[in-house]
Amino acid sequence: MAILPGFTYTLNSIAYAAAIGLLSMGLTLTYMTTRVPNFAHATIGMIGSVVMLFLIDRVFYDNPGWTLFLAGPLLGGLAAAAFSVFMYVAILRPLANRGNTIIGLMIATLAVDIILLNILTLILNEVPGKNIPKLIGAPIIGFQPKIKIGNWVIDSYTIVLPLAAAVLAVAFHLFLTRTSFGVAMRATIENPDLASAMGVNVSLVYTVSWAVSGFLAGVAGALMAFAFKGVDPAVSALIIVTVFAGSIVGGLASVYWGLLGGFIVGLAEKIGTTMINNIYKALFVAHLGFPNISLVNYEKVMSLGLVVLVLLYAPRGLAGVDWGRLASRLGLRRG
Amino acid sequence: MVDWWIFSDSFLVTLLVYVTVALSLNLEAGFTGIPNFGKHLFVFLGAFAAQGIGVRIAAWVYEKLRPEEAAQALTDVSRLVPGASKWTSLVQAAADTDANRIIVNSYLKPFITSNLAVEVLLAVVILAVTVALAMLFGLIASYAALRLREDYLAILLLSFGELMVMVIFYQTESLSGGNKGLWAITFTREPIRFALIGSAILAVIAFLYAERIANSPMGRTMRAVRDDEVAASVFGRDIALIRLKVIMAASVLAALAGFFYTESNASATARTFNRVIWTFLPWAMIILGGMANNKGAIVGAVAFLIGKRLFEYYQEPIGQALHIQAELVGSLLPNILIGVFILVILYLRPQGILPESISKTVDFRRLLEEEARRER
Numbered sequence: 001m002a003i004l005p006g007f008t009y010t011l012n013s014i015a016y017a018a019a020i021g022l023l024s025m026g027l028t029l030t031y032m033t034t035r036v037p038n039f040a041h042a043t044i045g046m047i048g049s050v051v052m053l054f055l056i057d058r059v060f061y062d063n064p065g066w067t068l069f070l071a072g073p074l075l076g077g078l079a080a081a082a083f084s085v086f087m088y089v090a091i092l093r094p095l096a097n098r099g100n101t102i103i104g105l106m107i108a109t110l111a112v113d114i115i116l117l118n119i120l121t122l123i124l125n126e127v128p129g130k131n132i133p134k135l136i137g138a139p140i141i142g143f144q145p146k147i148k149i150g151n152w153v154i155d156s157y158t159i160v161l162p163l164a165a166a167v168l169a170v171a172f173h174l175f176l177t178r179t180s181f182g183v184a185m186r187a188t189i190e191n192p193d194l195a196s197a198m199g200v201n202v203s204l205v206y207t208v209s210w211a212v213s214g215f216l217a218g219v220a221g222a223l224m225a226f227a228f229k230g231v232d233p234a235v236s237a238l239i240i241v242t243v244f245a246g247s248i249v250g251g252l253a254s255v256y257w258g259l260l261g262g263f264i265v266g267l268a269e270k271i272g273t274t275m276i277n278n279i280y281k282a283l284f285v286a287h288l289g290f291p292n293i294s295l296v297n298y299e300k301v302m303s304l305g306l307v308v309l310v311l312l313y314a315p316r317g318l319a320g321v322d323w324g325r326l327a328s329r330l331g332l333r334r335g
Numbered sequence: 336m337v338d339w340w341i342f343s344d345s346f347l348v349t350l351l352v353y354v355t356v357a358l359s360l361n362l363e364a365g366f367t368g369i370p371n372f373g374k375h376l377f378v379f380l381g382a383f384a385a386q387g388i389g390v391r392i393a394a395w396v397y398e399k400l401r402p403e404e405a406a407q408a409l410t411d412v413s414r415l416v417p418g419a420s421k422w423t424s425l426v427q428a429a430a431d432t433d434a435n436r437i438i439v440n441s442y443l444k445p446f447i448t449s450n451l452a453v454e455v456l457l458a459v460v461i462l463a464v465t466v467a468l469a470m471l472f473g474l475i476a477s478y479a480a481l482r483l484r485e486d487y488l489a490i491l492l493l494s495f496g497e498l499m500v501m502v503i504f505y506q507t508e509s510l511s512g513g514n515k516g517l518w519a520i521t522f523t524r525e526p527i528r529f530a531l532i533g534s535a536i537l538a539v540i541a542f543l544y545a546e547r548i549a550n551s552p553m554g555r556t557m558r559a560v561r562d563d564e565v566a567a568s569v570f571g572r573d574i575a576l577i578r579l580k581v582i583m584a585a586s587v588l589a590a591l592a593g594f595f596y597t598e599s600n601a602s603a604t605a606r607t608f609n610r611v612i613w614t615f616l617p618w619a620m621i622i623l624g625g626m627a628n629n630k631g632a633i634v635g636a637v638a639f640l641i642g643k644r645l646f647e648y649y650q651e652p653i654g655q656a657l658h659i660q661a662e663l664v665g666s667l668l669p670n671i672l673i674g675v676f677i678l679v680i681l682y683l684r685p686q687g688i689l690p691e692s693i694s695k696t697v698d699f700r701r702l703l704e705e706e707a708r709r710e711r
Contacts, residue, residue, distance in 0.1 A: 095678075098681075103489075104685060107618055111675075112674065114615060115674035118671045119671060122659070122663060126658075237497065238497065241494045241497050244490045244494060248487070298503070304494055307491065311483070315482075
């Protein structure tokens, strides 16, 4: 019996992991700048899914093509970015100025999460679809251009999503290193007071970081909508667990490690769990008489397990590991 | 005018249960600064003790005391429920989603209510299981609390709660019935009265306990840990031990509350113990009433639940006015309003209705008098 998952499943898993990576990246960014763990982050990503659903229903129903894959993430990202900025400027910043503690701000993000989730659910329930009869839970997997390689038909979102993650990461890196505003952002993350004294508009930097974070979430959400059986904002309640896991594994101290942490956790959740499940079925169920249950349902155990491991052995996450020293200790490198 | 029957017995139980949960959360979050965002797990543990574990214990006792009746019950159920031949014992069948309702309501409940000794003993055992489960999970949760900063801790507790309730208990049908849930073991011929009296006693105990702790040296130490961890540890306080004690005590209170809530409903499903109604709502209550103020927690719980009940009562006219389906009004709009309400409170009055008060200490003049009397 095969231990490794099938080809399509692997592609889907990589796409899922890339989406989680994008979400973790944005979460890490706002945590680094404003020090608030944003519990509404996954639901902000769901704005992207909802925009994608509406685009398909209203505009691209008859001829979904590659333009959909350009317009969906872009508009979804912009909508999510707009909400994210609104959340920071109109809710979190005033609350912080009123002297709320970090716990108060966390509660505020939970409140925003609940408000946004219920509003999105309400919209999908109440707004009638133009072509799709019932928007909530509508599967949209069919509305994507198919890629054919020989006999294989590949869901194109599985290719586009990792590509989008890579492009966005490179673009963000260029933004941080090649533009003066990016340099100002890095300076603000290092030391807000000093940056402010050097003439950096810290408040603008914070706002932009929330916008970028929202945009990344919206892109991930828009493309991830294809991965689910139907678009339902309620999935964000469990996605946020994985996203936080990815951020903590990354260390909440570097955007790139956030992306990588999310990617690792996403892959472990899908491919890791499937492999463990296959081993369990092949060995424990077949030969040792263990109950025949599917371990795939428990994929979130994997992400939390990774978090526990990281917090125990590398409390500052992968970003805090001294990789050079680790390599030399393992004998991979001299010195 | 409102019909008063909407504030029924089951509403009163819900109220008392929420008062207890809010008080216990206040001990953690208000006094000690532990951001417990996984409260729903600890409330669910009480429900799990009443249904998943309770039916198994009851069925086991039934099999031991009345083997013939139990065997008869098993054959009866096998005839009624298709595909039932897989069960070898009543314990197995009692926790199965298909057979659970018949076994609990037609066999176990008459058996329990007919025998006072069994009933009392079973109640004690299930309560003990509730306490033990809560302490076990509280210990696991505090293991993280000992070593993490508050933002990391909040993330981890939320993930832990969500994982346990929505993944482990919800996905595993053999534990608590999964999607369909299980019927719980209830006591006396009028379970709602039992739940009402029990939750009332529990709420009173919780309030007295919380007041006593808040005004004791332990309470002052808890506030010190909340306000400045480093300073508290410099003065020789064992922060890990304090957090451990607080989390375990609060978990036991929350689980007992969940137990009585399940008793009043007679059944429970893991999915209904979600983050919004059992973590966020208690948080909203203590923020409205005032963090680190026990009377505030009660005020917050009462205010929120009466508001929520009135909203559910008027959901049809509100739905018609807003052109929204009535059932969505009942399920979605209250959540939105609670969220908005919290943001408004955090902005306008972060300290809540009743702000934190200075903890009551022993009157020092009386101490001086006693001292003087002793010297004389």
